[in-house]
Amino acid sequence: MPDTTFTHSDYLDSFTQFMKTGENEPLATYLEGARPIGFLNVYRNGYLKASVAGLESNFPALVTFWGEDYFRQVANAYVDYAPPNSATLVGYGFDATHDEPNPSFFEFMQTQLPEVVAQFPYVIDICRLEQAWLQALNESSEGVLTLETVQDLIARGEDLAELPLQLIDSSRVIELDYDILPLWSQLRFGEVNEGQQIEVQTNTVIFWQRDLQVQAKQLMEAEAVFMKSLKQNESFDAATSMALDMDENFDVSTLFAELLNAQLLKLEN
């Protein structure tokens, strides 16, 4: 009879240790027969490969930028450092949340591979855009405020200034340190022009989902202040006065029409 006096949790602990470190000796007691213990690597390799593939689909522009080999090297180190803490790889490597407290892929680079960040300082901006784009794509687009609804409200004599307006859930306002949106779009969606210059220049971009596709727009300074305020649940009025502080020519009615047209607004529920 085989020795089965071990507990199931002992077994899971030893296997977990192996998956984390590659150390397989503690698993020997659970094996029978003559097959090499090294075959256990099938499981660890499968896990690493799947997790790296998850990161590749979450950071596709970075894969193009670095090339697959280098990306995979960094990604493998991240998987060892911060195994996925959710049983899906959708969103693996993105910013920590209450439910998924892992350091993000970029935070890992910052603390563990500072030389990489020093060499490619704008990689954080690439990561910010990757995350925002995918999150905008996978967000619900319900509740968009339509022109018809607004016309109805006006007909009913509602004061538009009083409406609890907000940006739709899929909107993501991204503050960047480099002027990198053009390069990122090329990496993400098409041909990369040789000799692309990347300037240090803070700027703000907004992504949002419309008709199942992600839209992007680079924002003027006052617009950016306005959008960020709305994203932080400030009222339309408060956001407008903050934008006016920045630029006295800020025209909220033009912007309102643009936002409505772009399907970027919803009513707070």
Next chain:
Amino acid sequence: MKSQKVQFDSKQSTLSGAGVNLKPQHYEEALSLADSSAQTKATPGLWFEVHTENYFVRGGPRLHYLQAIANNFPLSFHGVGGSLGSFTEKPADMTTRHLSQVAGLVKRFNPVMVSEHATWSTSQHAYFADLMPLPRTEQALTCLCEGIDRYQEAIGRSILIENPTNYLDFVSEMDEADFLMEAVRRTGAGLLLDVNNLYLSYRNTALDPKHYLEALDPAKVGEIHIAGFDVDPNFPNDLLIDSHAAPVDEAVWELLATALTKLGPKPVLLERDDNVPSFDELMQERNRAYDLLTASNNTEHESQLAVAHA
């Protein structure tokens, strides 16, 4: 309590025919087969399966297309992160969140079938994105059954559990078929028989497929998987890997035919997750499975007639 559980019975299942596991790059082509106005003839018995975890999103094109697929074809949810075999009394937050997301999707899409694996993949704080084996001990069996119970309770219906691919022999107190049949009996779940996994377990660990098929209760088998495998370049004779990255091997087609003869007609699903070819190519493989299934259906029908006439 346990004896009161509703028991899975394949005769009650409404799923039939042959399906393909659906990848996002094939949404449009898949939907074009549903378009009755198109010149293309409808494909009888076609259904789709998706990895449940890929739909853990709040909206956007993924859920939109999944809804369109669900409106036009039978849909099956196949979980890969449920980690049924690492049940703990105090589930990690990760597990609780996972189950509530699966439950939400099941409620929204009402798939014809829901399945998971008789393996494990999460420890308290980490998800190891692969399907890790269970030793076939009484303790592991109890743990697996509790994992199945919790999953079924969360989604409010019974599931199928899939046999693993074996690469090594873990200590065991019972054969794999008996282990799985016992889990199914205790929980009311059914079995998803992956004949590629079975073939690889045979090649890798000398598990006897004929004996295995005989030990299964056909009424408990609700679905069959077929897929392709890779040969490990370092151990080409000893290590075949369940990669889902190649066409189905001839030996697996043979085993599928044997399984259909032994178990009777069952819905068959073609799995392909890597090196994904064109949709047409996948459909050709799927059609081959459908033809085999139709042939086995006819044979069963004839033998029933023969019995009735005898």
